[in-house]
Amino acid sequence: MAGETKAKVIQLQANSERHAARARRAEARADAGRRHPSSLTNGAPVHDPAETAAVIHDLNEIRAAQGNAHVGDEESLTALAANIAAVAEFIRRRVGGDYSVDDFGFDEHLNESLLLPLLRPLFNRWFRVDVTGVENIPATGGALVVANHAGVLPLDGLMLSVAVHDRCPGNRTLRNLAADMVFDAPFLGQLARKAGHTLACTADAHRLLSGGELTAVFPEGYKGLGKPFKDRYKLQRFGRGGFVAAAIRTGAPIVPCSIVGSEEIYPMIADLKVIARLFGLPYFPVTPLFPAAGPVGLVPLPSKWHIEFGTPIPTDGYDEAAADDPMVTFEVTDQVRETIQQTLYRLLAGRRNMFFG
Numbered sequence: 001m002a003g004e005t006k007a008k009v010i011q012l013q014a015n016s017e018r019h020a021a022r023a024r025r026a027e028a029r030a031d032a033g034r035r036h037p038s039s040l041t042n043g044a045p046v047h048d049p050a051e052t053a054a055v056i057h058d059l060n061e062i063r064a065a066q067g068n069a070h071v072g073d074e075e076s077l078t079a080l081a082a083n084i085a086a087v088a089e090f091i092r093r094r095v096g097g098d099y100s101v102d103d104f105g106f107d108e109h110l111n112e113s114l115l116l117p118l119l120r121p122l123f124n125r126w127f128r129v130d131v132t133g134v135e136n137i138p139a140t141g142g143a144l145v146v147a148n149h150a151g152v153l154p155l156d157g158l159m160l161s162v163a164v165h166d167r168c169p170g171n172r173t174l175r176n177l178a179a180d181m182v183f184d185a186p187f188l189g190q191l192a193r194k195a196g197h198t199l200a201c202t203a204d205a206h207r208l209l210s211g212g213e214l215t216a217v218f219p220e221g222y223k224g225l226g227k228p229f230k231d232r233y234k235l236q237r238f239g240r241g242g243f244v245a246a247a248i249r250t251g252a253p254i255v256p257c258s259i260v261g262s263e264e265i266y267p268m269i270a271d272l273k274v275i276a277r278l279f280g281l282p283y284f285p286v287t288p289l290f291p292a293a294g295p296v297g298l299v300p301l302p303s304k305w306h307i308e309f310g311t312p313i314p315t316d317g318y319d320e321a322a323a324d325d326p327m328v329t330f331e332v333t334d335q336v337r338e339t340i341q342q343t344l345y346r347l348l349a350g351r352r353n354m355f356f357g
Contacts, residue, residue, distance in 0.1 A: 090113045094109075101194075104193060104196070104198045105193030106173070106175070106194065106196040107195075108173065108196075110194050111173065111194065115191075115194070115195050116165060119158055120166070122158075126302050127261060127265075127305040128357075129163060129305040130305065130307070131163045131307045131308075132307070133309035134168045134169065136255055136310060137164060137255060137309055138169075138312075139170035142209040142213055142214070142250055142252040143252050143253050143254075144205070144255065145164070145174065145257050146217055146219060146243060146255065146257060146336050147256075147340070148220060148233075148235055148344065149218035150220075150232065150233075150259075150262045150263045151225065152225060152266035152268055152285045153225075154182075155265060157216070157218065159305065160216060160257065160259065161173075161196075164214065173196050173213075173214070174196070174215075174216050175196045175197060175198065175208050175215045176198075176215075176216045177199065177201075177204065177205055177215065178197050178198070178200055179221065179222065183199060200217060200218075200221075202246050205242070205243060206249060217243045219333075220236040220237070220238065222283065223236035223237065224236050225282075226268070227268070228270075228271070229263070229267040232263035233345075233348060238333050238334075238337045241333040244315075244328075244332045245323040245329055248322055248328070248329075248332075251315055251316035252315060253312035253314050254313040254315060254332070255309055255310065255312050255313075256310035256313070257308070257310065257340070258308045258310065258340050258343035258344050259305070259307050260305065260306045261354070264301055264354045266290070267287055267301075269287060270286035271284060272284040303355055304354065306347055306357070310343060313339075315332070
């Protein structure tokens with residue numbers, strides 16, 4: 001018949017496939033619910049340890065295959081939480097003024113919380129410093145550490161501070177006696193004082209030692225820092241013995257300290273004295289990388305370091321008048337210098353390579 005509408009046949013296969021897919025998804029959810037420890041049974045949570053272990057084991061296998069951390073590995077999260085808490089505590093104390101500063105400007109809280117942590121990667125990973133003779137550093141009372149000085153920049157003093165604090169008995173703060181140029185520099189001088197360092201003068205040394213502080217001095221001064229690479233590990237003159245006089249007056253023992261590795265961080269092959277005078281510097285170094293490589297040349301070479309503390313030399317057997325006797329101060333100064341020099345030779349003889357020890 002013309003105009004007759006024909007009936008359409010509706011296929012039911014697509015609907016049946018959708019129903020089957022829904023059924024499979026429902027079964028999967030039910031199975032997951034039965035296996036997951038957070039599913040509910042009779043209104044109560046499931047706490048079966050075996051099921052919990054099974055779920056964590058499965059998730060660990062999946063995450064391991066994907067290169068992710070295990071569910072049970074909480075070390076990174078614990079470390080992160082500890083770091084956040086430490087930062088929050090640091091800010092709270094600084095903002096609240098909950099810290100003290102001594103007469104020299106030493107800020108123990110800032111040093112412990114910020115300055116030493118900044119130096120530790122350099123100490124532990126870059127220079128990989130070995131420390132021996134830690135038993136020769138007294139846990140309490142005044143003592144004078146006398147060390148060789150080298151490396152163009154005084155990184156040896158900073159590494160020595162970390163070594164004393166982290167490796168020696170009592171975790172003491174080392175009070176370095178530094179050149180006046182350090183304290184004349186903007187920002188650097190304030191930072192040095194907050195780290196516990198002060199001027200290399202007899203008066204300050206006497207005050208620190210008489211106050212029971214562990215103090216360090218580098219008698220070679222700029223002559224040690226600025227010597228050419230060809231003269232490495234050859235000790236320069238030890239001044240006029242002012243450090244010995246301070247030790248004798250306070251009865252503080254003198255601890256010889258030998259540092260190997262600092263000579264190689266900036267191998268100085270020339271000294272541009274004209275430029276040094278122009279900028280008021282004791283020397284202007286030329287190394288294989290500086291100034292040719294620009295700022296890259298300021299990165300120290302990763303030499304392997306060794307710091308050794310020698311047997312203390314007692315001074316309490318001298319009377320105070322001996323501090324003003326040039327013969328006595330010269331004799332003790334020479335003894336300290338010779339001890340450090342011979343120790344350097346011994347350490348160098350046992351070193352196979354400047355970068356690997």
